[in-house]
Amino acid sequence: MVNVQQWTGREASALRAALRMSMRVFAEHLGVALRTVAKWEDLGETTRPRPDTQAILDTALARADAHARARFERLVFGGSQADGRTADHETWTEDIDRVIVCLSRQDFTFASSLLNRWLGFHNPRTFDPKGQYLYGRSLALLGDLQRDQGVILGPLSARQSYATARGLFAELDIPRRVAQIELSLAVVNEMAGQLGHSARQYERLAADERLSRRDRARARLWVGTALSKEGNNEYATTVMATAIREFEGLGEPEDWSVAHQKLALAHRGSGDLTRALHYIDIARQGGTIDSPMQRVRLDTAHGHILLSDPATRNDGLSVLDQAARMAQQYGLSHQLRSIEGIRKGQRG
Template structure:
């Protein structure tokens, strides 16, 4: 419940608005003259109620219901200021406990929105907090929420294809990493190292990304699942670089780890990536078998997962002249869904596959 240690016109006005009263009704509610309340409204922190009036305001706040208390705190927070000890100047406010709770709830909602590619909603949830407080205003709890929000903003930017530049996944991940270093939370720092390696891979720095992934497969700061993901992504970078056979062996190790950990979604993703590695090696029969396993796992619930699966499936089909037309149809479906959900990076991948397929005939199925 809100408590005011020293009332000024600012808090008095916030209470009036929280109670949803006009100046006249609020004055009647307090048993004061309308002119007194009007003076508070005009001068805000530059005026202070008399001691006996401070007590009247204390009573009015204490008698307000919980909804009015929340509105009162929100009004003060939105003002972005609090009275100084003298009441004559403004100083920044710090977030209150209820704001941290709301922020945490919004981060949970953001994770859910990102999992289904509701980017506009996720962006709104994140920016409302990132624009509300400057890092220097926050204590350690607030900094943790700020860093988590910034990391999730990086995830959003990555999925939308903004990977480089000042408004990019790379910038957001680096900012979040710096805050987690300051807070001395090694696990979060390592997770951001993994995310930055993904950005490096997406921008074509395959050799560097593979080295980063490889080092993270042995990093005790990460969970076993994250280390298995790093191993899988070592294989992805190697496969993109043309080393398909070695990539397959690395991915198979990661696949077994996901099975041991009972992680069905990661297990399905590993089969999708294995399928692409086998396509690159020219083993289209095995590639189709692996992509069928991934498609039949029942784990592709989000638009992004479906687009990735269809893209991989279409790529494999397009590699054989006998199934080329089917491949183009599957890629068209993937492109429509990618455009619908704003998956810019996936659209670029699909366009690259189409462009490449227009060259010499692909590999024939063995």
């Protein structure tokens, strides 16, 4: 039977997952506080339970049935002590679903701990095809997390995570996933300032049948975004208007709202502040703002437009300050850099 020499939050979280218990039920099962279990989940291997709790965890593992112990062994040791060619697909899939929710709320700490549970201790080549697929999905989500935090270049970055995921999906012959990763890589290139290159990537993907109609419409919208950043605002507004019609036809209110936000910025870039204010008002009223990221992006765009008119400059600074506070609160580094760039532009 597997033994744990030193329990950390990582092993404790793996035991909870292996027992298929919620955090609340697991806390009751062990007789510890719910906040203790939450701490294990958040801090992972950087936290160690007290000696008396270590003994409680030993007992809980010893009393688990054979299936739960096998799941625990695969979660903690991967290919080093377990078979390694299989994984607990059900638990892994559940964790991926939880990561998606965490990222929508910008809960990066918990999302990272869930992903590292699977990515940090396994070699994907030891998994069966289903496990390799889940590994690729986890890598893509890690790329999303790194991108949202502004870590886009370098060996431990969104670009690296996406590139590795693309290689796995290509080996598994899943064209749709490969194309989705290529779309994410185009976003990274745009964030890195490679506007012409990213615009060409978006334009190609906007006609790529491997992608869904929604993803193709998003690629078309992002063509306009890259062009607008290059100063080609007239053509950008035409492309964005086409994307808006596609989102409307698809019944995608959030994408429709985001597209109006980007269209507003393109009109600001061309000097048409009346249209810019018109479209940013549509964006503010037309979608459900249910995440800090959406709020920060919308407020940043609104503040940028208001700053462009001396009569509304103070209002613009106030809106940008509000966006900066929220970006700071949720660790949205890329958004903070954008806000500071807007402020410097006004000071200059």
